[in-house]
Amino acid sequence: MEWITLSIDGRTVTVPKGTTVLEACRMNNIPIPTLCHDPELSNYGSCRMCIVEIEGMRNLPPSCVTQATQGMVVRTQTSKVRNARTTILELLVANHPLDCMTCQKMGDCALAEYAYEYRVTGEVFKGQRRELPLDDSNPFILRDPNKCILCGKCVRACEEIQGRSVLDFSFRGFNAQVGPAFNLPYSESECVFCGSCVSVCPVGALTEKKMVGQGRPWEVEKVQTTCPFCGTGCNFDLNVKDGKVIGVTSNPEAPVNGKALCVKGRFGMDLIHNSERLTTPLIKKDGEFVEATWDEAMDLVAQKLGEVKQEHGADAIAVLSSARCTNEENFLMQKLARAVIGTNNIDHCART
Amino acid sequence: MCEACEDLIDPKETELDAVIARHVREKGALIPVLQKAQEIYGYLPAEVLKHVGRGLRIPLSKIYGVVTFYAQFRLMPMGRNVLRVCLGTACHVRGGAKVLETIEQELGVKDGGTTEDQRFTLEIVACIGACGLAPTMMINDEVHGRLTAENVTEILSKYE
Amino acid sequence: MKTLLDPCCDRCTHTPETPCRDYVRCLTEGPICHDDPACKAEKQRLLKEIKPNEENQQIFVCTGTGCASCGAHNIVDSLNEEINHQGLANTVNVVPTGCHGFCEQGPTLIIEPRQILYTLVKPDDVAEIVQKEFVEGERVERLLYVDPLTNQPATTFANANFFAKQTRVVLNNCGFINPEKIEDYIARDGYKGLTNALQKMTPVEVIDEVKKSGLRGRGGAGFPTGLKWSFCRQAIGDKKYIICNADEGDPGAFMDRGVLEGDPHAVIEGMLIGAYAIGADEGYVYCRAEYPLAIKHLEIAIRQAEEVGLLGDNILNSGFNFHLFIRAGAGAFVCGEETALIASIEGKRGMPKVRPPFPAQSGLWGKPTNNNNVETWANVPHILRNGADRYAQFGTEKSKGTKIFALTGKVNNTGLAEVPMGMTLRDIIFDIGGGIQNGKKFKAVQIGGPSGGCLPDEMLDLQVDYDTLTKAGAMVGSGGLVVMDETTCMVDIARFFLNFSQSESCGKCTPCREGTKRMWEILDKITKGEGREEDLDTLEQLARVVKETSLCGLGQNAPNPVLSALKYFRHEFEAHIRDKNCPAHVCSALLTYRIDPDKCKKCGLCAKSCPAGCITGDKKTPYEIDATACIKCGTCAKVCKFGAVLRE
Structure with missing residues (x-):
């Protein structure tokens, strides 16, 4: 690998050729604010927060799309850079509702974090604001287009990760907005509610609806786990408050799936605390389901299967296994079918 | 085909299908197809956009994004005549705003509006490139220049 | 009837399928492949029909968009009618042309070879023009252009001050050829630059010649054209594209329209030369939909060039292929920016992309792409026809041509x-x-x-x-x-431009999307008399950030009108803020209306039309405006026939 050496804020750093200035900074723990950048998505270069000063370049180039070159001299914290970032943040905040007290994103909001660091109040530019209706049409995702900073991450996630392209920009200039075609509510669009858009939104424009009002980020313990819904093995974080799961968020470190999840994994976890949830086996007695122990249930199943086998032969029995089971469980299931019951009639719901 | 079936065929849709078929293998065909579709229908109803999306295999969100990006595309029906008043620099300094005001009063509509009788759709544009004759306007494909508050009314009366 | 394009005799067997390397020379000097004085004479006769001379006088009527809107087509029809009527059809020819450039005086016409310029011509003037010019051999004095400074009529168009100081290279053909006829272009040395390039030069030599000419991009940034071509030539790619940017969206600019309408083949020839130099075999002209006549002329020109084998495969038997397509823009100023233009050709929203990669490496559909604007392309044939040195005789050291x-x-x-x-x-x-x-x-x-x-x-x-x-x-x-x-308000102009920029911003990057809007809001406030002292600093600081941090040229340059106005006309801004006064009497909120009692004829029309009902007076006392109730709509000034209403 070819290496290059450059200077960032007076420090000499060495990075592989092909590294962007932003990556070079992050490799060396030099903080650069970004809103539209995401290593999993294509480079968009639109928020302009990551601007730096580079000797010999006119204007303030965005570090996320500027390649580091040998001998480059980069400054990330000059007053010119900081002033420009402050102005950009003032512009964003001027077109953003300041209802942070009730915003679900508070404590985890990139805009608020940078506004705090750069002492931005939203008082400098007072003028027209976007006023668009809230999309409250579905049980999973709450979309507040007025909080959108048009970073385009959700658009790219929908297209590049999920391959759906349900979201895109519409209109232009100050009137630009993000949403499904015709700005229909999510529920009327072709959205499959994978929630990838929510997982990348840096502000409160897209939030998990069921978590609204349930807890603040600092009250929540994140427990990494594997999704039980299918055999894919996606990882995510259960958000636990006071011993109760209030929702699911993506864990970018998840080895199988990254931030991607499906609607069941991301939004189906309310079954955990559902009062209707079965906690013991049920056996039908006199036309009524009656609670039973696992031993009772197993015995009954074994007995009935045995009877069928005796009367009609093993091939009268067929076994269908579930995609919700792990590979190991599926292996055991075919073992049961072939070795114990004695039939090859074993199939799996995800096979076709 | 029987006569009853022929009645069910929408000639506009047939024309649109022909346009789509002609462009379907072409790269970057969306904008030319939308331009043709607008010529056929006069504007771009949602159903037409869906039809184009299916034909060209382009997600509807992208089509909507394109349609709302370019000034030429219309999601609402237009009047029989499209009146584009130029407020480019040259027209601005030579009193284009006054001409616009007169037209707005005359027609009773503002930028983007269509008169009730569907006679005119009014649009404000920035430069139609006839600056030498400022202030100017374009009705359909015809340019009218050296406008004044007085002669503009007369010009409008020529369009039905 | 035989035209210049037809084969001279059956010894000429060339068609676009069996092309001839000397096709262009054959038409103007030919034939080349066989020596026959009769054929040569026939060619010269046909050529003479195109070029004006005493036996074949020509009336070039400007039918560019400007003159067409003033009835130029009626003039062409009347001229033809009158000439037939007078039996002059054999010696006088009416040629509808592209823009003469003298829009103020349109419709204009030029009579060659005598170089007579007639201005503000009306269909009623036609009979007199034909009678005097072609029967009596005299002038129609009243239609000659009169210099506003000297009051002298211009005896020839070259004498008119408007034309006298010009140096017409790119516009050389505009107004003197029928843009719908390729033979007119060829008769005036068209496609000779292409012939030179294909016959005598390697692609690298063509680029070197363009570099030597000093030509820089005419679209805005002024990047050296030859250098730009060389980047795309050197880029690795199995397919390359060239683009002609004809999305002339700057309000107040219409030179590209003039060239496309008046001399479309110059653009095609320029693109052919560029494609050969770069190694591209496909090109697009991205033209505004607002220019229907330009698109029409370009379509005709492309078709004609294809018919004679100047576009297509194996052009002039050189093995070079080039196909040209037109894409009509759909109305977005930002598409003048090359990455946005490329996105638009690809059928996407015209949002600029971050660079690198530059279009020369990865442009249209990810392939190396070179983009120049109409005027730049139209310069190229001249360089290849007459050589870089002759081209570079005009201009300054660093800005040639x-x-x-x-x-x-x-x-x-x-x-x-x-x-x-x-x-x-x-x-x-x-x-x-x-x-x-x-x-x-x-x-x-x-x-x-x-x-x-x-x-x-x-x-x-x-x-x-x-x-x-x-x-x-x-x-x-x-x-x-x-x-x-002096009647233009600079704050109002700055506001006007910011209104344009903010409505044309694509909305992708923060500084342009939000910043141009806020700049416009501050300027709007100032024109309404609501500006505060500190607004100017805020405006200036914001303008600098928008300039330094925006993604594309639109945002980076949008603050220029404000910054330059603040630099040179700061006092006007201050007058609006401090004195609540618009020195040019433009900003209506800062005007006061007053009736001059000496001029008032007491007709009462102003009072009748006043929507606020704040004008009082009667037949005996001059009318007066109650300034506290006046809503400053200006109706009174508009209706007063005696100029008695003063705006101050």
Whole structure:
């Protein structure tokens, strides 16, 4: 690998050729604010927060799309850079509702974090604001287009990760907005509610609806786990408050799936605390389901299967296994079918 | 085909299908197809956009994004005549705003509006490139220049 | 009837399928492949039919968009009728042409070879023109152009001050050929540059020649054209594209329209030469949909070039292939930015992309792509036809050649003027432009459109070239020159440009999307008299950030009109803020209306029309406006027939 050496804020750093200035900074723990950048998505270069000063370049180039070159001299914290970032943040905040007290994103909001660091109040530019209706049409995702900073991450996630392209920009200039075609509510669009858009939104424009009002980020313990819904093995974080799961968020470190999840994994976890949830086996007695122990249930199943086998032969029995089971469980299931019951009639719901 | 079936065929849709078929293998065909579709229908109803999306295999969100990006595309029906008043620099300094005001009063509509009788759709544009004759306007494909508050009314009366 | 394009005899067997390397020379000097005096004479006769001379006089009627809107087509029809009627059809020929450039005086016509220019021609004048010119051999004096400064009529068009100071290279054909006929272009040395390139030069030599000419991009930034081509030539790719940017969106600029309407083959020839040099075999012209006539002429020109084998495969038997397509823009100024233009051709929203990668490496559909604007392409044939040295004789050290300016606003002679780079603004505005309308005082010239700046009278002696103008805070841009006089308010103009920029912003990057809007809001506040002292600092700081951090040229240059206005006309901003006064009497919220009792004829029309009912008076006492109730709508001033309502 070819290496290059450059200077960032007076420090000499060495990075592989092909590294962007932003990556070079992050490799060396030099903080650069970004809103539209995401290593999993294509480079968009639109928020302009990551601007730096580079000797010999006119204007303030965005570090996320500027390649580091040998001998480059980069400054990330000059007053010119900081002033420009402050102005950009003032512009964003001027077109953003300041209802942070009730915003679900508070404590985890990139805009608020940078506004705090750069002492931005939203008082400098007072003028027209976007006023668009809230999309409250579905049980999973709450979309507040007025909080959108048009970073385009959700658009790219929908297209590049999920391959759906349900979201895109519409209109232009100050009137630009993000949403499904015709700005229909999510529920009327072709959205499959994978929630990838929510997982990348840096502000409160897209939030998990069921978590609204349930807890603040600092009250929540994140427990990494594997999704039980299918055999894919996606990882995510259960958000636990006071011993109760209030929702699911993506864990970018998840080895199988990254931030991607499906609607069941991301939004189906309310079954955990559902009062209707079965906690013991049920056996039908006199036309009524009656609670039973696992031993009772197993015995009954074994007995009935045995009877069928005796009367009609093993091939009268067929076994269908579930995609919700792990590979190991599926292996055991075919073992049961072939070795114990004695039939090859074993199939799996995800096979076709 | 029987006569009853022929009645069910929408000639506009047939024309649109022909346009789509002609462009379907072409790269970057969306904008030319939308331009043709607008010529056929006069504007771009949602159903037409869906039809184009299916034909060209382009997600509807992208089509909507394109349609709302370019000034030429219309999601609402237009009047029989499209009146584009130029407020480019040259027209601005030579009193284009006054001409616009007169037209707005005359027609009773503002930028983007269509008169009730569907006679005119009014649009404000920035430069139609006839600056030498400022202030100017374009009705359909015809340019009218050296406008004044007085002669503009007369010009409008020529369009039905 | 035989035309120049037809084979001279059956010994000529060439078709586009069996092309001839000497096709262009054959038409003008030919035939080449066989020596037959009869064929040669026939070719020369046909050529003579195209070029004006005493036996074949021609009336070039401008039917560009401007003159067409003033009835030029009726004039063409009347002329033809009258000429037939007088039995002159064999010696006089009417040629509808593209723009003569003298839009202020349109419809115009030029009679060749006598070089007579008639201006503001009406269909009723036609009979007199034909009678005097072609029967009596005299002039129609009243239709000659009269110089507003000297009051002398111009005896030839070259004498008219508007044309006299111009150097027409790119516009050389505009107004003197029928743009719908390829033979007219070929008769005036068209496609000779292409022939030279294909026959005598390697692609690298072509690029070197363009580099040597010093040609720089005419679309705005002024990047050296030859260098740009070489990047794309060197880029690795199995397929390359070239693009002609004809999305001329700058308000106040119409030179590209003039060239496309009047001389479309020049653009095609330029693109052919560029494609050969770069190694591209496919090209697109991206033209505004607002230019229907330009698109029509271009379509005809492409079809004709294809028919004779100047576009297509194995052009002039050189093995070089090139196919050209037109894409009509759909109305977005930002598509003048090349990455946005490429996105638009690809059928996407015209949002600019971050660079790198540059289009020369990864452009249209990810392939190396070279993009130049109409005027740049139209310069190329001249360089290859006459050589780089002859081209470079015009212009300054770093800005070579000529530039077309669109002269508009409060100037006497509006129109298209082509001048050598380095001419002063004063010469352009006062000599060619004939000075300010109605004897008013010059205040500023806005140069370079929404990306440019306003320059005051002390800058009038500035040389117009890329570097000088950029240093002064304006830019050559596409070449719009909007002249402003004392009745133009500079705050209002700055607001006007910001309104344009913010409505044309694509909305992708934060500084342009949000910043141009806020700049417009601050300026709007100032024009309404609600500005505060600190607004100017906020405005300036915001303008600098938008300039330094925006993604594309639109955002980076959008603050220029504000910054230049603040630099040269700060006092006007201060007058609006401190004194609540608009010195040019433009900003309506800052005006007061007063009735001059001496001029008032007491007709009462103003009082009747006043929507606020704040004008009182009667037949005996002059009318008076109650300033506290006046809503400053200006209706009274509009209706007063005696000019008694004063705006102060």
